[in-house]
Amino acid sequence: MAKTWLVLSDQLPGQLDWIKHLKASGCAVIRRDKTDEVETLLSGGMIGGILFHGPSGTPLWKAVEEVRKSHPLYPIIYSLEESDPVFATHPQDELHVVVGKNPSIEERKQMAKNLLRVGSLHRRLRELEQESKGRSDGNNPLAMFENLEVNYIIDRLLLHFGPIVPAKNIHWIEAKEANRLLDIDEHEFRMELQHRFLATPLMRSYKETEGHVVQSALKSLPWGKARLEEVKDYCVWRTKGSRMGLIPISKSQSEELFGYFLLEGVDTGDLDFVAQQMAKSVSLVLPVLELGFRCWEAENKGFVDILTPLxxxxxxxxxxxxxxxxxxxxxxxxxxxxxxxxxxxxxxxxxxxxxxxxxxxxxxxxxxxxxxxxxxxxxxxxxxxxxxxxxxxxxxxxxxxxxxxxxxxxxxxxxxxxxxxxxxxxxxxxxxxxxxxxxxxxxxxxxxxxxxxxxxxxxxxxxx
The missing domain is CATH 3.30.70.270 (Reverse transcriptase/Diguanylate cyclase domain)
Incomplete structure (x- = not known):
């Protein structure tokens, strides 16, 4: 994820304050008072977002508005005086924000971090949509559409989300497996993981981890198994000083739960939009993912007795x-x-x-x-x-x-x-x-x- 802000301003005092706050949020900053290089910087993948500081109606303002039209998926912060004619009326959305002098330093830092994440998710989602319409090939990150091996599909999704979701780790847990993990004793589960040797799509992780860690994170749910199936929207909770998030995924043709993305060690900030975009991204590949699961289940059923649960x-x-x-x-x-x-x-x-x-x-x-x-x-x-x-x-x-x-x-x-x-x-x-x-x-x-x-x-x- 690009963590560089392009600051466009010809007003030095306010510009310096913003630069200080952006750097304090862990971002790099490129300063320009003209837009000559904006296209090159954006196309080169160097820039994560744009901050405009100054009055509306100026040539620099008009240039920024042109950039907004040509690159709608890049976040823009408009730092305007509250007396500016467009301060209260300029169109805003999750990627384009108008601010005055009110935001505190911490609010500015958090705004900068969140907008970069949102912008990155938007652009990744657009890539998914475009690539899913095209033919998959060896260089296409959505080659998963020609590979029904379900573990591969899930791992590709986790690789897509990993760099842009603000969490220590991301886990996929199939719905029935999630309920089972809440029932099973931790020691018994450790034994199971030690001896089970067939990789399954029931539980996968973005980063290498131990299964009992995932189970422990899931078991920290404050409402437990009794209400797990009632979770229809993204939720977040705190356990042992760490924030956890749960994103339920429903099946493509029904409201039945298919599985969950469990976010371990979630960074601070409002993650509603991140969760929304993750669910939207998954929806693009959900039919393929479900088909992959059916193929895996059919293969597994070749080892299952027809009369008993053995x-x-x-x-x-x-x-x-x-x-x-x-x-x-x-x-x-x-x-x-x-x-x-x-x-x-x-x-x-x-x-x-x-x-x-x-x-x-x-x-x-x-x-x-x-x-x-x-x-x-x-x-x-x-x-x-x-x-x-x-x-x-x-x-x-x-x-x-x-x-x-x-x-x-x-x-x-x-x-x-x-x-x-x-x-x-x-x-x-x-x-x-x-x-x-x-x-x-x-x-x-x-x-x-x-x-x-x-x-x-x-x-x-x-x-x-």
Missing amino acids: YNQRFLPVVLDNEISRCQRHGEEFTVLFLDIDYFKSVNDTRGHWIGSRLLTQLGAVVSDNIRTCDFGFRYGGDEFVVVLVGTGAVNGKLVAERIRKKIENLVFQVEDQEVKLTVSIGVATYPDHATSRDELIKMADQAMYSGKNKSRNVVYIAS
């Missing part, structure tokens, strides 16, 4: 290979649970396969509800389930297995007007204690499960 067998080798590699690097361990429903064939035979399918759905939900978000649950096939407990040894793995077994044993499953009692047998195998390869680990857990079935069923059995 993954399917296709995803299991990916997870096991990754966990083995991670444990080899860090000298850690993980545990696999192999679950099989006792006497499930008789349930299908006596009550029907439709009832059996509904029971599998409910039992899968029980498994999902009783493992951490950093763990992985799978429907292995038929009435068999697998759980991968990351960073967990055999002893704690058995405790988790017992919790799941007891939960299922004590639950009365209901399908329409039928009540069904189920039990499961669970085998436990740990890497690297019981096996050091993917296939061998599953085999050991499977054999442990069958050993339990051969003894009594409704039991947890550790591999040996």
Whole structure:
């Protein structure tokens, strides 16, 4: 963002005051008493805004008005005497401001900073609009329109906003993910981030950060999850001496929330316009972003079981290979649970396969509800389930297995007007204690499960 003000004035006293205040706001200043070089300076990208100091009606004033017509997206501060004929009537908007002698030094400094940001956002928005109408190519920052990889699209948006939004960092959080982050325990989320290895568009950041930092910022919302979905407009709050901002983004064809831009460490000043322009910029690419999300979800659904909230067998080798590699690097361990429903064939035979399918759905939900978000649950096939407990040894793995077994044993499953009692047998195998390869680990857990079935069923059995 260009932080240089072009001061156009032939009146030295007031001009010097403004120059002092502009420099105090962190801006550079170029002084001119003619407009000969204005076009060159603006086209060269050196200038962020123009300050005119003097009376209206002069040749310099007329020249500034011509600049306003030819470069409407550059902010102009008109410093006029309050007795000037146009002081109260000259057109103003968010980019063009008329001021007298009243603004304090701090007000002038803040005005200068805010106008530069607003002008930069306006020009960036115009670039987005123009480029989105043209054909994308390798040199076009909106090449995202030819790339439906959703992480790329979000990252390009963050790169657009990063230099011009007055915040320490900018985070994108998908709407459902935002609600989940408000629910999940921070320690558990740290574990999840440590072990999840698939980059997702659910949470992205402009600058490198740690996920728990984003979660902590979101959890500092003063109204909490209960009202998160009620946030329809930009809001700002203070936590631990830092200002946070939240910009909700709705879907293109409905008022349903799509996600949020979370601004961390927001600079002082009025950010309403910044938020408005961010939302407007996103609206240009929103249909593409939504399509990218649908593509990502479709790809992910290839790993999701059709009956339960768990993954399917296709995803299991990916997870096991990754966990083995991670444990080899860090000298850690993980545990696999192999679950099989006792006497499930008789349930299908006596009550029907439709009832059996509904029971599998409910039992899968029980498994999902009783493992951490950093763990992985799978429907292995038929009435068999697998759980991968990351960073967990055999002893704690058995405790988790017992919790799941007891939960299922004590639950009365209901399908329409039928009540069904189920039990499961669970085998436990740990890497690297019981096996050091993917296939061998599953085999050991499977054999442990069958050993339990051969003894009594409704039991947890550790591999040996």
